[in-house]
Amino acid sequence: MNESPGAAAPSVAAIGHLDRRWLFEGLGLTIVIIALAVIFSLINPRFASVVNFINILTQSSYYVIIAVGMTFVITNAGIDLSVGSILALVTVIGFELIKEGMHPGLGVLVMFALGGLIGCFTGFLVSYVRIPPFIATLGMMVALRGLALVHSAGNMHYGLPSSVTWFGQGTIVGIPVPVIIAFLFALFGAWLFNHTRFGLHVRAIGGNREAARLAGVPVNRIELMVYALMGLITALGGLIMIARIDSTQATIGTSMEIHVIAAVIIGGTSLFGGRGTIYGTVLGALLLSMMTNALVIAGVDYFWQLVVMGAIVLIAVAIANLRERRVSALAFFPRSWFEGRT
């Protein structure tokens, strides 16, 4: 019997195990990504340039970030359809404040505060008012888009100070800043998800809300925090997005939710809650950005891209359902999205 649980030995074993699981989960997707990259390159050599790959990574950065947040929401047996609208409202307000002379740092802070507050409110609706997440966030999606339009209908904001655009356009040793931020943020997300009490509680609630409650998990508080986190993260994604394109408008981020949710599902997170993978989400977001990029290079217009995106979501959900052996039509989407919390 060794008294101290030999810090090194078990932890190495545990981490080794985790890594193997991750590797296995991500392996199939990694192969798909590489295979598609090869196919796209063969079809159109323009796809295969280093510039284009960096472009894909940069474009995927805000999707990666927001999809990491969505992984928490979906693992918690919820869904958030309002991310695109949160992004729009937060960015039009932040943009205007900075343009009107507010210190950029303060303006960014306001964006985060606003995103967090909106998320808190959504979480409150889901957790305490007990509106089913699908309905609550659908309502927020419409209402927040309306607010963004009220605030700046038809206005195109542009011209941010370089201290802000750096977040979207700057580079560090040749690597775009948004890519670095997304990478670091994904690492942070994986840590939060797998190695913190908060992450464990999120996974527990999604797996069995009642059991989590009986075990002493503060389920309502955690759920509220998940949506608040989603709002904060959306503000971060929005900041990078507007910094990159140096503009925003009330319609920005339309149908973003479907892109983000698709990335999470393709990554292997269970739609029914309880099981998720940040690593898979990152791969899912990369895959989608790669496909979008290939469609753009192939000259497919934006409306058809939407059709493709929708089809990908449906196929991904169908495959996930088969994987989890829930093939009945009624179980196509999780009931937890449509049920109020008890």
Next chain:
Amino acid sequence: MSESRPVASDALMRVVGLDKSYGGLKAVDSVTFDVHRGEVLALVGDNGAGKSTLVKAIAGAQPPDAGHVEMEGVPVRLHTPRDAEAAGIGCLHQGLGLVDTLDVPENVFLGRELRSRFLGVVPQLDHARMRQRTIELLDRFGIHLPRLNDPVIRLSGGQRQTVAISRLLLQEVRLVIMDEPMASLGVEEGRRVLDLVRNMRERGISVIVISHNLEHVFQLADRIAVMKNGRLLDVVETAATTREAVVRMITFGEAA
């Protein structure tokens, strides 16, 4: 070693006038009883008698409509499972209350996670230590699970049950409540649970155990409480009753 117990002074917990209704149904109907220090009290009754509802109220899982609980003469607030834990009450709920998608250590430690500090500052889960302690706990049941990091849904019924019971051994408890702990156990595992309950009693822990298996009840219990239609009919000394009398009470509600 059954010694005669003077009533009130020996009471660890006292449940007073507990009521709980679901709509028009009185699931628990003004139930009052004592649990003595270091005794095993069996709670028996037909399906739907109200046993689990009573236990949920005591465990802070579902606050009652009326009534209260005293620990050593002091009324305690039991509004959440955490309240119950703070009062030294541990509970194994019917259906185990495991999260299928979490692995074994995560289930065992859910709600009372062990943490270390990442880079010496940020608190994070101490997976290694939870895993180690889980192995030690399971060892006490002679159970070795090869894949602790698999989701518990892949375990057998008996293994799952052992995981759920292990949770009870983590905390400092004065009272343990087990709602059908032997429901899906094999002979060997069942015997270990019986041993565990006896072991708790020897350490002065009181145990309320719900079971439909009267053989186990008579092997284990110091006293037997019988419920029917939400009411507590009677609490009898095991030594002073027979199986037939208990069965009659459960089915016909006749006091012995």
